[in-house]
Amino acid sequence: MFELSPTEWTAIQLSLRVAAVxxxxxxxxxxxxxxxxxxRDFWGKSLVDALVHLPLVxxxxxxxxxxxxTFGRRGVIGAWLADHFGIVFAFRWTGAALACGIMSFxxxxxxxxxxxxxxxxxxxxxxxxxxxxPWRVFLTITLPLALPGVLAGxxxxxxxxxxxxxxxxxxxxxxxGETQTISxxxxxxxxTPDGDAAALRLVVxxxxxxxxxxxxxxxxxxxxxxRLHGN
Amino acid sequence: MLRVDVSKQLGxxxxxxxxxxxxxxxxxxxxxxxxxxxxxxxxxxxxxxxRGIIAIDGETLDDTADGxxxxxxxRRIGYVFQDARLFPHLDIRQNLDYGRRMNRLAEDPAQHxxxxxxxxxxxxxxxxxxxxxxxxxxxxxxGRALLAQPRLLLLDEPMGSLDEERKVEILPYLVRxxxxxxxxxxxxxxxxxxxxxxxxQVVMLRRGRVIAFGGPEMLPGTASPA
Numbered sequence: 001m002f003e004l005s006p007t008e009w010t011a012i013q014l015s016l017r018v019a020a021v022x023x024x025x026x027x028x029x030x031x032x033x034x035x036x037x038x039x040r041d042f043w044g045k046s047l048v049d050a051l052v053h054l055p056l057v058x059x060x061x062x063x064x065x066x067x068x069x070t071f072g073r074r075g076v077i078g079a080w081l082a083d084h085f086g087i088v089f090a091f092r093w094t095g096a097a098l099a100c101g102i103m104s105f106x107x108x109x110x111x112x113x114x115x116x117x118x119x120x121x122x123x124x125x126x127x128x129x130x131x132x133x134p135w136r137v138f139l140t141i142t143l144p145l146a147l148p149g150v151l152a153g154x155x156x157x158x159x160x161x162x163x164x165x166x167x168x169x170x171x172x173x174x175x176x177g178e179t180q181t182i183s184x185x186x187x188x189x190x191x192t193p194d195g196d197a198a199a200l201r202l203v204v205x206x207x208x209x210x211x212x213x214x215x216x217x218x219x220x221x222x223x224x225x226x227r228l229h230g231n
Numbered sequence: 232m233l234r235v236d237v238s239k240q241l242g243x244x245x246x247x248x249x250x251x252x253x254x255x256x257x258x259x260x261x262x263x264x265x266x267x268x269x270x271x272x273x274x275x276x277x278x279x280x281x282r283g284i285i286a287i288d289g290e291t292l293d294d295t296a297d298g299x300x301x302x303x304x305x306r307r308i309g310y311v312f313q314d315a316r317l318f319p320h321l322d323i324r325q326n327l328d329y330g331r332r333m334n335r336l337a338e339d340p341a342q343h344x345x346x347x348x349x350x351x352x353x354x355x356x357x358x359x360x361x362x363x364x365x366x367x368x369x370x371x372x373x374g375r376a377l378l379a380q381p382r383l384l385l386l387d388e389p390m391g392s393l394d395e396e397r398k399v400e401i402l403p404y405l406v407r408x409x410x411x412x413x414x415x416x417x418x419x420x421x422x423x424x425x426x427x428x429x430x431x432q433v434v435m436l437r438r439g440r441v442i443a444f445g446g447p448e449m450l451p452g453t454a455s456p457a
Contacts, residue, residue: 126318127318128302129277129308129309129376130334130375131334144320
C-alpha cells in the first residue's frame with residue numbers, strides 16, 4: 001500500500017522546498033524584527049506588532065487574495081519586480097514560499113522575541129563596558145543566549161509553512177509540479193473518486209514530518225539550553 | 232585624573248554631584264540610595280547625565296553643553312558589578328578573553344598570566360560560570376575587566392553579594408590589585424571598614440549630593456580604636 005506515486009513524491013519534495021526556503025528567508029527578518037520589538041521603543045511599534053500578527057487572525061483566503069493583488073503579475077509590487085528583476089511570484093513555487101513565509105511569520109517571530117526579552121540586559125551592559133559595540137553585543141551575547149527561542153521559532157514556522165493551505169492555493173493555485181504542496185495535493189485527491197488511498201498516504205507523510213519537526217525542536221532546545229546554562 | 236560634575240533626575244531622586252580626584256583608589260562612600268551606582272553608571276557611559284561634564288585625564292567623555300557623549304563601549308572604562316555578570320554561555324577562558332577580542336588587542340600571554348596569577352583563577356579556565364562559587368565569580372569578573380586594559384576600573388560593591396567569609400577571601404585580592412595592577416580605580420561601598428582598607432581618597436555621598444571629600448581618615452569610626 002505504501003508505494004508513493006511520482007505525483008505524490010513531487011508534492012512532498014515541493015512542500016519541503018517551499019517550507020525550507022520560506023523559513024530560511026524569514027528567519028533573519030524575524031530575528032531583526034523580534035529584536036526591534038523586544039529592545040527598542042519607536043513610534044508605531046504597536047502597529048508593527050499588529051501587522052506581524054495579522055496573518056494569524058485574518059482568514060487565509062484574505063491574505064492570499066491580498067498577496068495576489070500586490071504580488072500578482074499586475075499587482076503594484078509584482079509588476080515592478082517582474083519588469084525590473086524578472087522575479088515572478090504568481091503561480092510559481094516562489095509565490096508559495098512567499099505565502100507560507102508570511103503566514104508562518106507570527107509563529108516564527110513570537111518565540112524569538114520572548115527569548116530576546118528574557119536575555120538579561122545587565123549582561124549586555126557588561127559586554128558594552130568591555131568594549132563591544134551594540135552590533136557585536138547582539139552577535140556575541142544576545143543572539144547566542146536567545147538561540148533556543150530562535151530554533152523553536154524556526155521549527156514552528158517550518159511546521160506552519162508545511163501545512164499552509166488557504167493563502168497558498170488562493171495566491172498561486174494548485175498546479176502539480178509547480179505549486180501543488182502536500183496540503184493542496186490531499187485536497188485534490190479527496191475530490192477525486194479513487195483518491196482516498198493516495199490521500200491517506202500523504203496524510204501519513206505529513207504526520208511523520210510534523211512529529212519529526214517537534215521531536216527535533218525539543219532535542220535542539222534541550223541541547224541549546226544545556227549549552228547556555230550548562231555547567 | 233577623574234573629573235565629574237553632573238546632575239541627573241531619576242524619578243523623584245536627584246543627583247547633583249561634583250568632584251575631581253587624582254588618587255589611585257577613589258572611594259564613593261554612602262548609604263544605599265545615596266546615588267553611588269547611578270554616579271558610576273554615568274562614568275561608565277551606561278547612564279547619560281542631564282547636565283554636566285565627565286572627563287578623564289583631560290579627555291571629555293560627557294559634556295552636555297557640547298552634546299558630547301562617548302558611548303560605553305568606546306570609553307575603555309572597566310566595570311566590576313556587584314553581581315559579577317559573567318557570560319553564562321562562555322567558559323572562564325572565553326569570559327576573560329572577551330574584552331581583548333572586542334577591543335581588538337593583540338594577545339598578551341604574559342599579561343594574561345599576570346592577571347590569572349594575581350587573582351588565583353588559573354585553575355578555573357575550563358569551567359563554566361555556573362560551576363563557580365560567588366567569590367570565584369567575582370575574581371573572574373575582576374580579571375575580565377582588567378584584561379580589557381581599561382584606563383579606569385569601576386568597582387560597584389564587588390563584595391556586596393558575598394557573605395563575611397567570602398569577603399575576607401576577596402579583600403586581599405583587591406588590595407593586591409590596587410598595589411600591583413597600575414590602573415586607577417573608583418570603589419563604591421557603604422562599608423567604612425572596606426573603604427579604609429582600600430581607598431586613597433573618599434567622596435562621601437548623601438541623597439545624591441557630595442557632602443565631603445578627603446582622605447580615608449574622615450570616614451566614620453576611624454578615630455575610635457579598632
